[in-house]
Amino acid sequence: MPVRRSIVGIDSPARLAAALDAAQYLADDGLSTAGYLALALGKPLLLEGAPGVGKTEAAKAIASVLGRNLIRLQCYEGIDAAAALYEWNYPRQMLAIRQAGDTYLNIYGDDFLIARPMLDALRNPKDSVLLIDEIDRSDHEFEAFLLEFLSDFQISIPERGTVRAEEAPVVILTSNRTRELHEALRRRCVYHWIGYPDPMREAQIVMMRASTVARETADAVVAAVGRLRQEPLAKPPGVAETVEWAEAATLLHSQGSPWPTAFKRAIGVALKDQDDLEFVAPRIDALISGAAA
Ligand SMILES: Nc1ncnc2c1ncn2[C@@H]1O[C@H](COP(=O)(O)OP(=O)(O)O)[C@@H](O)[C@H]1O
Ligand SMILES: [Mg+2]
Incomplete structure (x- = not known):
């Protein structure tokens, strides 16, 4: 080839x-x-x-x-195509026509063409x-x-x-x-x-993206997120949520919140759907068990 x-x-x-x-x-x-x-x-x-x-x-x-x-x-x-490709700037064309009077005017010149992403590329x-x-x-x-x-x-x-x-x-x-x-x-x-990263890789992503987070915290959050993704949630946490949850829990912990309470208190950065939060609430301890970093 x-x-x-x-x-x-x-x-x-x-x-x-x-x-x-x-x-x-x-x-x-x-x-x-x-x-x-x-x-x-x-x-x-x-x-x-x-x-x-x-x-x-x-x-x-x-x-x-x-x-x-x-x-x-x-x-x-x-x-539609106009949003993706290009549009003519009608107001500008109209204005130019009015101002041009009898002089020649190319109303399809670059000045009047609004390039959208595909034309740009x-x-x-x-x-x-x-x-x-x-x-x-x-x-x-x-x-x-x-x-x-x-x-x-x-x-x-x-x-x-x-x-x-x-x-x-x-x-x-x-x-x-x-x-x-x-x-x-x-x-x-x-x-x-692209599937969810395996736990090793996801912990590496957390460490790469959130410099304040300790390795044990990253591992604990990744394990908890893995369990959450097994649940029938409307909005399962993505990788961004893993990173943010680890960061948020680390912040609360640095202010005196013990593990694993810090994870629980920061759950709102991992789950952003009221039904999901209610569904998870009775199981929260099991889900973050072992998350005592
Ligand atoms: N493989 C990865 N390496 C580094 N960061 C990642 C990786 N996968 C996801 N992320 C993080 O997760 C966040 C969300 O990813 P995003 O590309 O917006 O997801 P999608 O477009 O699939 O919905 C990114 O901003 C990044 O911080
Ligand atoms: Mg996207």
């Missing part, structure tokens, strides 16, 4: 993992391999997983490793990473439009002509999997499912 893009210094999954590590992101072998292949083959990287497992952060870290700007397109219900494929975040929030129509964009990396602006990228831009798509994505879209990408 032809390698379509060579990224300086990142010539293996292990190199990518090391670079991500230096950018404060701990990737496992599956993610660094998928990321490396996407870069090397010039394909979009599709990351799927539960909320809070590090999908958006992975895109940020990859952009940072490549020394590129992250251009983020946050998807939402009803997002097409124009600067060499120094940007395009993150299309949470595509599962968009509708099927937008997904079909995305597919077209990802197939040939060009768009047509009727008043201007076609804009084509000089090279395939680095594109990362994420989905929380609230719905299935089209087969055709998946086929276009290198796919990776």
Whole structure:
């Protein structure tokens, strides 16, 4: 298979993992391999997983490793091409027309074009990473439009002509999997499912992200969060919640709260849903048992 893009210094999954590590992101072998292949083959990287497992952060870290700007397109219900590509600045056009009088005016010049993330990425494929975040929030129509964009990396602006990228831009798509994505879209990408990190890795992430936290505290919080994720919660804690819970409990402990009370008192940074808190309340001691760091 032809390698379509060579990224300086990142010539293996292990190199990518090391670079991500230096950018404060701990990737496992599956993610660094998928990321490396996407870069090397010039394909979009599709990351799927539960909320809070590090999908958006992975895109940020990859952009940072490549020394590129992250251009983020946050998807939402009803997002359309105008929000993703470009819009004409009508008020400005109107004003200019009024002021121009009889003089010639190109109302489709750059001054009147508002570039949105996808056009931005097409124009600067060499120094940007395009993150299309949470595509599962968009509708099927937008997904079909995305597919077209990802197939040939060009768009047509009727008043201007076609804009084509000089090279395939680095594109990362994420989905929380609230719905299935089209087969055709998946086929276009290198796919990776991000699960919750294993306890060792999650404790390492806590230590990496929260410098005040002791190793025993990190281990205890990771164990408790692991148990919480086994429960039928509406909003299971993500990795960010693990980090914050460890930090918050450490703070309370430093102010005199003993273990494991400090964990209990700080539960509000791990669980942010009233029903979940009520559900967990009678079991809280068992869930954080052994959390006496
Ligand atoms: N592998 C990781 N290495 C370092 N930090 C991570 C990792 N995974 C998750 N995090 C932390 O968890 C937070 C939430 O991750 P995020 O990317 O927002 O989740 P998602 O986009 O999957 O919902 C990040 O801000 C980061 O602090
Ligand atoms: Mg995200």
